Amino acid sequence: xxxxxxxxxxxxxxxxxxxxxxxxxxxxxxxxxxxxxxxxxxxxxxxxxxxxxxxxxxxxxxxxxxxxxxxxxxxxxxxxxxxxxxxxxxxxxxxxxxxxxxxxxxxxxxxxxxxxxxxxxxxxxxxxxxxxxxxxxxxxxxxxxxxxxxxxxxxxxxxxxxxxxxxxxxxxxxxxxxxxxxxxxxxxxxxxxxxxxxxxxxxxxxxxxxxxxxxxxxxxxxxxxxxxxxxxxxxxxxxxxxxxxxxxxxxxxxxxxxxxxxxxxxxxxxxxxxxxxxxxxxxxxxxxxxxxxxxxxxxxxxxxxxxxxxxxxxxxxxxxxxxxxxxx
Numbered sequence: 001x002x003x004x005x006x007x008x009x010x011x012x013x014x015x016x017x018x019x020x021x022x023x024x025x026x027x028x029x030x031x032x033x034x035x036x037x038x039x040x041x042x043x044x045x046x047x048x049x050x051x052x053x054x055x056x057x058x059x060x061x062x063x064x065x066x067x068x069x070x071x072x073x074x075x076x077x078x079x080x081x082x083x084x085x086x087x088x089x090x091x092x093x094x095x096x097x098x099x100x101x102x103x104x105x106x107x108x109x110x111x112x113x114x115x116x117x118x119x120x121x122x123x124x125x126x127x128x129x130x131x132x133x134x135x136x137x138x139x140x141x142x143x144x145x146x147x148x149x150x151x152x153x154x155x156x157x158x159x160x161x162x163x164x165x166x167x168x169x170x171x172x173x174x175x176x177x178x179x180x181x182x183x184x185x186x187x188x189x190x191x192x193x194x195x196x197x198x199x200x201x202x203x204x205x206x207x208x209x210x211x212x213x214x215x216x217x218x219x220x221x222x223x224x225x226x227x228x229x230x231x232x233x234x235x236x237x238x239x240x241x242x243x244x245x246x247x248x249x250x251x252x253x254x255x256x257x258x259x260x261x262x263x264x265x266x267x268x269x270x271x272x273x274x275x276x277x278x279x280x281x282x283x284x285x286x287x288x289x290x291x292x293x294x295x296x297x298x299x300x301x302x303x304x305x306x307x308x309x310x311x312x313x314x315x316x317x318x319x320x321x322x323x324x325x326x327x328x
Contacts, residue, residue: 001019001021001022001023002021002110002111002327003018003019003020003021003106003108003109003110003111004018004019004109004110004111004112004113004320004323004324004327005017005018005019005100005101005104005106005109005111005112005113005323006018006112006113006114006156006316006317006318006319006320006322006323007097007100007101007112007113007114007316007319008114008115008153008156008315008316008319009032009088009093009096009097009100009114009115010032010153010181010182010287011032011080011081011087011181011182011183011206011208012031012032012181012182012207012208012233012287013029013030013031013032013287013312014029014030014031014032014096014097014099014100015027015028015029015312015313015315015316016028016029016100016101016103016104016316017313017316017317017319017320018104018105018106019320019323019324020105020106025320026104026105027313027316028069028100028103028104029071029312029313030067030068030069030070030071030099030100030103031068031071031230032080032081032096032182033067033068033080033230034065034066034067034092034095034096035065035066035067036063036064036065036066037057037064037065037066054068054069054070055067055068055069056068056069056098056099056102056103056139057138057139058094058095058098058099058102058137058138058139059137059138060091060094060095060098060137061091063091064138065091065092065095067095067096067099069099069103080182081093088116088117088120088123088124088127088128089124089127095137097114097131098135098137098139099139101135101137101143101145102137102139102141102143106143107141107142107143107144108143108144108145108146109143109144109145109146110146110147110327111146111147111148111149111323111324111326111327112131112132112145112147112148112149112323113148113149113150113151113319113320113322113323113326114128114131114148114149114150114151114319115150115151115152115153115155115156115315115319116128116150116151116152116153117152117153117181117184117186117202118152118153118154118186118187118188118200118201118202119184119186119201119202121150121152124150125150128148128150129148129149129150130148131145131148132145132146132147132148133145147326149319149322149323149326151318151319151322152186152188152195152200153179153181153186153315154177154179154186154187154188154200154285154286154315155188155195155318156314156315156316156317156318156319156322157177157179157283157285157286157308157311157314157315157318158175158177158188158190158283158318159317159318159319159321159322160308160314160315160317160318160321161175161177161283161285161306161308161314161318163318163321164309164317166283166306166308166309167281167283167306168280168281169193171192171193172192173192173280174189174190174191174192174196174278174279174280175189175190175279175280175281175282175283176188176189176190176199176273176276176279176281176282176283177189177190177282177283177285178269178282178283178284178285178289178292178296179285179286179289179315180206180207180284180286180287180288180289180291180292181206181207181286181287181288182206182207182208182287182288183204183206183208184202184203184204184205184206185202185203185205185206185265185269185288185292186201186202187199187200187201187202187203187269187272187273188200189273189279199272199273199274201272203265203268203269205265206288207233207287207288207291208229209261210255210258210261210262210288210291211229211232211233211236212229213257213258213261214232214251214254214255214258215227215228215229215232217254217257218244218249218254222244222245222247224245226244226245231244232251233287235251236251236255236290236291237287237290237312255291259294259295262291262292262294262295263295263298263299265295266292266295266296266298266299266300267299269299270299270300276300276302276303279303280303280304281303281304281305281306282296282300282303282304282305282306283306283308284296284305284306284307284308284311285308285311285314285315286311286312286314286315287311287312289307289308289311290307290311293305293307
């Protein structure tokens with residue numbers, strides 16, 4: 001059986017689903033945060049020390065990075081990529097992709113499927129397709145990639161939703177997929193079984209803006225700095241307790257105060273779509289889907305709104321479906 005790897009390198013988290021030669025499927029997720037790693041005795045010790053086995057040190061075009069592959073745990077002194085259009089062409093992106101491939105344990109990938117945002121797909125797809133052949137990221141194991149497919153990121157959720165019978169597969173039914181990302185929100189609309197290019201687009205507003213507004217409110221109330229957006233994201237996503245400066249704070253009231261900003265974005269989405277007369281349903285997907293759900297249900301009140309199961313991995317699940325089809 002051919003091996004497949006589906007990798008979504010988002011700006012919030014990197015999600016990976018791999019299928020080995022026996023058909024066994026493994027799923028991974030870790031923060032999309034990297035640190036430039038200096039050469040020297042200390043970095044060599046850190047790279048080999050057993051206590052840091054969750055840290056990887058990929059080398060991209062001669063530049064060493066450090067990546068933590070432990071879910072919800074970033075490396076010290078990490079950096080997230082800035083909200084710009086060239087993330088998919090950056091060394092940081094490739095360091096995350098290298099780490100994602102490494103954690104699969106595969107030495108050969110017959111079909112690798114990755115994604116690019118809708119707004120920058122044409123700009124970056126051709127480069128990503130060149131990630132084939134013997135790839136050596138300095139991690140002690142080379143990986144042979146036979147073929148790489150590049151999909152618009154949100155198309156992965158559409159594939160997964162149809163395969164998992166969340167959406168109808170009728171050629172006369174149109175759907176709109178809303179995918180809130182870390183720095184942007186992608187919208188993909190179908191016309192039957194095809195993508196409606198004129199109604200598929202992106203907005204430069206994502207969940208990070210929501211977390212930042214919450215952090216600003218907390219900082220103003222506590223009169224102390226609040227800057228770790230990842231802890232806010234994790235608490236809202238997992239309903240875990242949120243502690244800051246020794247206080248256990250319920251974030252729900254702060255999310256309610258940010259709701260008008262989310263609603264304004266969803267109203268813009270509705271306007272760009274030109275109405276929903278011919279759209280059968282709205283599918284919410286991605287790690288930020290729960291944040292958008294209330295606003296989407298309010299603005300698209302006449303449409304059926306569905307929240308994708310396990311939304312944070314939905315794009316990667318769709319990538320794997322595409323990889324399985326390509327491997328036949």
